Amino acid sequence: EDQVTQSPEALRLQEGESSSLNCSYTVSGLRGLFWYRQDPGKGPEFLFTLYSAGEEKEKERLKATLTKKESFLHITAPKPEDSATYLCAVQLETSGSRLTFGEGTQLTVNP
Amino acid sequence: NAGVTQTPKFQVLKTGQSMTLQCAQDMNHEYMSWYRQDPGMGLRLIHYSVGAGITDQGEVPNGYNVSRSTTEDFPLRLLSAAPSQTSVYFCASRPRRSSYEQYFGPGTRLTVT
Numbered sequence: 187e188d189q190v191t192q193s194p195e196a197l198r199l200q201e202g203e204s205s206s207l208n209c210s211y212t213v214s215g216l217r218g219l220f221w222y223r224q225d226p227g228k229g230p231e232f233l234f235t236l237y238s239a240g241e242e243k244e245k246e247r248l249k250a251t252l253t254k255k256e257s258f259l260h261i262t263a264p265k266p267e268d269s270a271t272y273l274c275a276v277q278l279e280t281s282g283s284r285l286t287f288g289e290g291t292q293l294t295v296n297p
Numbered sequence: 298n299a300g301v302t303q304t305p306k307f308q309v310l311k312t313g314q315s316m317t318l319q320c321a322q323d324m325n326h327e328y329m330s331w332y333r334q335d336p337g338m339g340l341r342l343i344h345y346s347v348g349a350g351i352t353d354q355g356e357v358p359n360g361y362n363v364s365r366s367t368t369e370d371f372p373l374r375l376l377s378a379a380p381s382q383t384s385v386y387f388c389a390s391r392p393r394r395s396s397y398e399q400y401f402g403p404g405t406r407l408t409v410t
Contacts, residue, residue: 228404230340230401231401232398273339277397284342285340285399287339287340288339289338289339
């Protein structure tokens with residue numbers, strides 16, 4: 187069964203303490219991997235799309251990378267406003283429009 | 298642009314009642330989808346539409362109906378609510394087949410007692 191696993195489930199950082207979130211997938215025929223940010227009580231907000239191993243995307247303090255079996259979301263010198271749940275999702279060549287989402291990593295950045 | 302809007306924000310239903318969750322987008326997006334989000338389960342696709350008049354089932358379609366008569370609107374109907382349908386429902390849209398930059402609405406929190 188195709189699976190998307192995110193780790194850790196929750197992460198607490200001090201402001202300025204860099205770290206990484208992981209998204210691993212046991213799927214074949216990956217068409218794309220997507221990262222979203224979700225704030226409490228709101229819908230997910232699109233961050234990045236990655237299509238092939240070795241690809242990297244950056245946005246402010248966030249950088250997403252992709253290997254053949256996992257993706258990392260690196261957070262450099264985080265600020266309290268980076269606190270949110272980060273979701274990853276995969277789309278397969280055989281799944282048409284369907285995305286399979288992971289359960290997310292809840293990030294808290296303390297001032 | 299308002300983006301993707303959903304109504305209501307909160308709803309409490311009794312088992313067996315029916316209702317419609319509304320979703321509208323003003324970005325002229327072809328694709329629209331409905332997801333439910335449950336603790337420990339992640340977001341799961343209920344139904345989706347690739348354009349007006351075209352809908353298809355997602356991962357968890359049972360108990361829900363959809364229709365797409367216009368590009369802008371994509372309502373989700375609960376036919377006979379059950380406690381298992383207690384969840385947060387999100388509508389999403391995206392502009393074309395090759396783009397997965399989805400825009401999500403703010404969600405509807407539904408409780409079925």
